[in-house]
Structure formats: C-alpha cells, structure tokens
Amino acid sequence: MITLNDYLYSGDTILRILHNYIHDLRKDAKKTHNEIDMIHCNFLILIRELLEHNDFLTAQSQQIREFYKYMAKEYPFLAFTFRGRIKSLIRAEEKFNGYVVEYIYNYYTEHGKYPSLTELKNRLSCFRDFIAYRIVIAMPKCHLKCEEDRESEELKYLYEIANVLPGFLEERGFTAEPANGIKESTSSLLNEDVRPYYRDYICGTELDEYQSLHITFYDNSSRSYMEVQLRTKTMDDIAEIGPANHLGYEKKQESERVRRDAIPKGECIYFDEADERGMKLLGLELSELDVNMFSAVNNSLINDGCGLYRGRLILPYEHLSRFQNDLID
Structure with a gap:
C-alpha cells in the first residue's frame, strides 16, 4: 500500500513529494x-495546483483586507487579527483518510453494513x-x-460581524455556500438570512470544548472555495493550545482504536x-523527517x-484596540 509517510524522508521539496506520491x-x-485511491489522487492534485499556482491569492487576500478595513472603522475598540493559511499537506492527508474512516464507521454502526462505493465517493467530494481565513476578536x-x-x-460582536460578512463579500465576487443544516445555529444573535450559511460550533457543546463559527465561500474570480472561521480570543486559545487542539495525541489514538x-x-x-494511513501519520516523529524547509526538534x-x-501562511493582519479617549480625538 502506498502511503505519504514513505516520501517524507528523502529531503525533497513539498512539490516533489506530492508529485512522487x-x-x-x-x-x-x-x-x-x-x-477511492483515484479520488485520493485528484484530491492531492488540487493541493499541488494550489501550491504551484497561487497568484490569485494576492487578489483574494486584498478582498479579505477590505473587510479588515471595514472592521477597523466600525469596531476601533476591538482588538482583532486576520490570518489566512493553505491547509498543510499532512493535515490534508489526515483529513481525507479521516473522512473515509469516519463515514464507513458511522454507516456500519447505523446500518450494520458498509456503504456502497457510490455513497463513499459522494462523501469524498x-x-x-x-x-x-480566521478572524479572532477580543474586547x-x-x-x-x-x-x-x-x-x-x-x-x-462576533455574531454581529458574522451577520455582515456574507453580504460584504458577496458584493466583492464571493458566493456564500449553504451549510446544508450542518451545525445549524440556534443563537438569537445570528440573523435569519445568514443562518443557513453558518456552521455554528458555539451553540452546541463539543466534547473537546471547540467553539467557532464556520462559513464557506466560492471565489468566483479564482473559481475556488475558501472557508472563514470567526472566533473570540478565548475560543482560539482553546482550539490552538487547549483541549480542542486536535483532541491531543492520546485521545486521537483512542478514538481511532475504537473505530478499528x-x-x-x-x-x-x-x-x-x-485507517492504516491515518495511524501512520498520527505516529509520525516529526524530528526524524527530512523535508526541504522543514525541521523539528520534537513534536x-x-x-x-x-x-x-x-x-x-497567506496573510497576517492585526488591529490593536484604541482607547476611548483616542476615539474622541
């Protein structure tokens, strides 16, 4: 069986690794x-093309910057950051294989049989x-x-910003994609007209304490999708360095073992x-990898x-809050 792990010790560049894999x-x-492996290949090709031909990101990030400028004007008292990233190769590979494992496991648990190839292929599209892009605010x-x-x-303020974002970006060439009822919001702070587009991980209680608002847009200029996440600083801390930081190594292993x-x-x-590809990635010792422009002392x-x-990293924008007396001037 071909796995990504087999290509991470050659000293090659990311693009070379992708090409060979x-x-x-x-x-x-x-x-x-x-x-399914053919779909897997197409998935990897999308990542390679995004890394090779990303000139459109300059124009895209400029449109995101317009919303940053809007927020700086409307909420000068807030501190906030804008971050943009192209998903990492290892995380993308984990996600693809995780989707396969999760879907088959859930289907088998519910129906006592395995999904058809057609059903699985639809799930992977x-x-x-x-x-x-991630917007993080703090008061x-x-x-x-x-x-x-x-x-x-x-x-x-987080929900207020969420109410404005879809219309703002739609005026600039983006189309908000329906969330199809996934994590539908029950918050009275989210307007009815934008509710169908958001996946609200704030209203429900997640086992790992993860909280965030997610919305997907289609960039009509570059013909690509992008996701925007909105969080408070506390939510971001929990996601990045707290319990929600990918559940932690041991909890992830335990979850995978239950499914296996x-x-x-x-x-x-x-x-x-x-499952095997996912477990191999989960067990990577990063300090042993030999990938161009990557180094790790430990995990x-x-x-x-x-x-x-x-x-x-695509973009970093930071806005530091201004004091109330500064606003009067």
Whole structure:
C-alpha cells in the first residue's frame, strides 16, 4: 500500500513529494482498480495546483483586507487579527483518510453494513477548506464596565460581524455556500438570512470544548472555495493550545482504536487502507523527517517553512484596540 509517510524522508521539496506520491498512488490505483485511491489522487492534485499556482491569492487576500478595513472603522475598540493559511499537506492527508474512516464507521454502526462505493465517493467530494481565513476578536478590559461582561460582549460582536460578512463579500465576487443544516445555529444573535450559511460550533457543546463559527465561500474570480472561521480570543486559545487542539495525541489514538476494533479487518479495504494511513501519520516523529524547509526538534518545537505540518501562511493582519479617549480625538 502506498502511503505519504514513505516520501517524507528523502529531503525533497513539498512539490516533489506530492508529485512522487500522486504518481505512485495513481499507478497502484490503476493496477488494483481502487476507485477511492483515484479520488485520493485528484484530491492531492488540487493541493499541488494550489501550491504551484497561487497568484490569485494576492487578489483574494486584498478582498479579505477590505473587510479588515471595514472592521477597523466600525469596531476601533476591538482588538482583532486576520490570518489566512493553505491547509498543510499532512493535515490534508489526515483529513481525507479521516473522512473515509469516519463515514464507513458511522454507516456500519447505523446500518450494520458498509456503504456502497457510490455513497463513499459522494462523501469524498466536499473538500472546501484548502484555503482558510480566521478572524479572532477580543474586547480589552479597559473598554468594559466590569470583567464579567467580557464573554457576552465579545459574543455579541462576533455574531454581529458574522451577520455582515456574507453580504460584504458577496458584493466583492464571493458566493456564500449553504451549510446544508450542518451545525445549524440556534443563537438569537445570528440573523435569519445568514443562518443557513453558518456552521455554528458555539451553540452546541463539543466534547473537546471547540467553539467557532464556520462559513464557506466560492471565489468566483479564482473559481475556488475558501472557508472563514470567526472566533473570540478565548475560543482560539482553546482550539490552538487547549483541549480542542486536535483532541491531543492520546485521545486521537483512542478514538481511532475504537473505530478499528468495530470494523473487522479484511472486510472493507477502503476502511483498512484509510485507517492504516491515518495511524501512520498520527505516529509520525516529526524530528526524524527530512523535508526541504522543514525541521523539528520534537513534536512541539517545529519550524515549518514549507507548509508541510502547519500550513502555508497567506496573510497576517492585526488591529490593536484604541482607547476611548483616542476615539474622541
């Protein structure tokens, strides 16, 4: 079986790794008539093309910057950051295989049988977050009457910004994509006209405490999808360095083992291969990798200059809150 892990020790560049992995995976898929691996190849080609031909990101980020300027004018008292990234190769590979494992496991648990190839292929046609932007806001204590107001005030402004974002970007060549009922919001702070487009991870309680608003847009200029996430600083801390930081190594392993134990080996090749690829990636010792522009002391101290593990940074915009007396001037 062909796995990404086999290509991470050669000292090659990201693009060279992708080229070799796609070539060998496609060759093997044709030989074994594995249609899921063919979809896998197409998935990887999208990533390669995004990394090779990303000139459109300059124009796209300029449109995102317009919303940044809007927020700076409308909310000068807020502190906020805008970040943009192209999903990392390792995270993208984890996600593809994770989708296969999760869908087959859930289907088998519910129906007692495996999904058809057609059903599985349909499930794997919805990757729309290769490009992702994140808006993180914070209300400085100096602008609050009392500290207890912080969470409610930040939440109020977060949803207010979420209400404006779809219309703002649609005027600039983007189309908001329906969320199709996934994580539908129950918050009274989110307007009815934008509610169908958001996946609201704030209203419901996630096991890992993850909270965020997600919305997907289609960029009509570049003909590509992008995701925008909106969070408060507290939500971002929980996602990046807290319990929601990909569940943690041990919890992820435990979750994968539960799924593996539920599906008998040898009964579903697509599950078996995706599970093995996922577990191999989960067990990577990053300090042993030899990828051009990547180095790691261990799995915590990482210098990723190529977007292998942490993704490729597109833009950083930062707005520091201004004091109320400054606004009067």
